[in-house]
Structure formats: C-alpha cells, structure tokens
Amino acid sequence: MNRLKLKKQLNSSDQCVKFIWETSDSHQIESLVVIWDDFMSHFCSSTHVGCNLNCKMCATSNYPYVRPLQWSEIADQYIQMFDLLTPTTLDNQWHFDSIGEPLNNYEELVKAMNFVRDTIDEDLYCSISTVGVAPKIRQLADNKLHIKLQVSLHAADNETRNALIPINRIYPLEELMSSLDYFSEVTGTWVRLNYTMIKGVNDERTDLENLINLLRDRDIILTLASYNPIPNINLSKSPIEKRDLFKEELENNGIITVVFDSLGLNIEAGCGQLLSPY
Ligand SMILES: C[S@@+](CC[C@H](N)C(=O)[O-])C[C@H]1O[C@@H](n2cnc3c(N)ncnc32)[C@H](O)[C@@H]1O
Numbered sequence: 001m002n003r004l005k006l007k008k009q010l011n012s013s014d015q016c017v018k019f020i021w022e023t024s025d026s027h028q029i030e031s032l033v034v035i036w037d038d039f040m041s042h043f044c045s046s047t048h049v050g051c052n053l054n055c056k057m058c059a060t061s062n063y064p065y066v067r068p069l070q071w072s073e074i075a076d077q078y079i080q081m082f083d084l085l086t087p088t089t090l091d092n093q094w095h096f097d098s099i100g101e102p103l104n105n106y107e108e109l110v111k112a113m114n115f116v117r118d119t120i121d122e123d124l125y126c127s128i129s130t131v132g133v134a135p136k137i138r139q140l141a142d143n144k145l146h147i148k149l150q151v152s153l154h155a156a157d158n159e160t161r162n163a164l165i166p167i168n169r170i171y172p173l174e175e176l177m178s179s180l181d182y183f184s185e186v187t188g189t190w191v192r193l194n195y196t197m198i199k200g201v202n203d204e205r206t207d208l209e210n211l212i213n214l215l216r217d218r219d220i221i222l223t224l225a226s227y228n229p230i231p232n233i234n235l236s237k238s239p240i241e242k243r244d245l246f247k248e249e250l251e252n253n254g255i256i257t258v259v260f261d262s263l264g265l266n267i268e269a270g271c272g273q274l275l276s277p278y
C-alpha cells in the first residue's frame, strides 16, 4: 500500500481541518475534514496531484498537473484523517471533491472506496463532485455503486460555461443534462448541482432565466455557493442580494435551492482554494 506522509495539519477558526500530504514521489496533495458535531464529519479527498482541467475560478488550475493518484493514496487520505480525528463512525461522509476531477480517475477511486467500506465502514456515505464528464456519469449510474452525485454547473448557457469550465466544449450542457437525467432515472436519486455565483459572470438576470429554463422539472437540488477568493485570479463574489434574488425566483419556479458558504477560508480550505499559496 502506497502511504502518504503528513506534512502539515492546519485548523481553521470554524471547525475545518486541512491536511497537506507528501506522496512517495515527493508531490503535494491536500485533503480536509469539516467537523459538524461529535457524530458527523465530512472527509474531503483529492483524486489527483494537480488538475489538468483548467477551470477559470479554481486555485488548482494555477498548479502544474502531475498525475492521477493510486487507489491506496486516495484511501490513505481517509484512513489517516479518520485515525487522527474521529473516535466514531456514526454518520461520517466521504466526498471526492478536493484536487482533481474524480471521474477522470474512476477505477482507482472505486477501488479506494471499496477498500474503505470493507475495512472501516461498510455503510459509508460517499459522493463525487464532477465538472461533468458525461460518459462517466452514465457509467457511474450503470455500476450502481451507492455513490451520490454532485455537479459543478456554474453556468446555464454554453458560452459562459465554455469560458469558465473548458471541458464543457467536449461535453456541452445538452449532453451533461441528459447524462444527469439518466443518472437520476437509473439510481432513483437526485443530483445536487453547485452554482458558484461570480460577480458579472453568471449573476445577471439572463443567467437566472437560463438557469430556470435548464432546471425546471428536473430531479435536482441546486446549491448557490459563494465564490471564494483565489490569488492571481481576477474574479469576485457576487453580492448577497443577487443570491437572495436567485434563490427566491428559482424557488418560485419549483426548483429546490439552498445556499452555501464554504468553511475554512482562513486556512485556504474553501471550495476551489486548495493549493492556493499558503
Ligand atoms: C475544487 S472542486 C473539486 C471537485 C471537482 N474537480 C469539481 O470541480 O467538481 C470542488 C468545488 O469547488 C468549486 N470551486 C472551484 N473554484 C471555486 C472558487 N474560487 N470559489 C468557490 N467554489 C469554487 C468547484 O466548481 C467545485 O464545485
């Protein structure tokens, strides 16, 4: 088993712990745990050293891409964090949502998840956050792995999404949404969509109308998230009034909508901040 060496553990002011690891070939990856209460923690793990998808808003795109992680390196993040932090397995969750696009390392991720379920917690709740690798979303549905799906949407028209998330040029919105409909139908579960609101980029009235048209009558839950600042990236957070307006109008159109602000900002552990210079 390929083990990771713990280089640093950072505790935020708001119940978040970030772990910086060194791989056996001397690369750096990061993971984090959000400790909600005595019984529930969210473990968030990386699937790659760096990420080659170059999303405009993400700190990871500032860092050179190296390689996918082996299954044991993915599993070891959970095993070591679990040993260091939690005395109980009650209601923990494992999210593949840190560095890298999890569906581009599908086989190793599944081996890691099976290993942790076999050795620590057979009922472990697991979820994947993807920018939308549509054929792999269909495979995930077919394989019936009991894994929840979250999709980083961030735009409801192809032009805006192409600019933010380049893989949209390969799997445009029509193909992505059709794979999500397939996932919901086959697994009987709802997909969670993440929409990070960025000032002047995806928070205008036309964006809201596009979002309503795209999501109405689908089995999804939408999260409106705040943009977290990243050094060297010239984007900023949308005003809170815009988020309130989006939420109200989306809900008026029958779309279940929640709002989310990342924890761990003071240790660069918020969504999209991993591998920010610390
Ligand atoms: C870093 S990604 C990792 C998982 C996967 N690669 C993905 O993109 O879904 C986790 C989430 O952070 C979001 N994100 C990226 N940059 C962000 C930023 N600056 N502020 C808030 N969220 C951001 C991503 O879009 C995604 O929803």
Ligand code: SF4
Pocket: 051, 052, 053, 054, 055, 058, 059, 060, 061, 098, 099, 100, 101, 131, 272
């Ligand atoms: S948002 Fe996700 S897919 Fe995009 S660069 Fe960051 S880690 Fe990679």
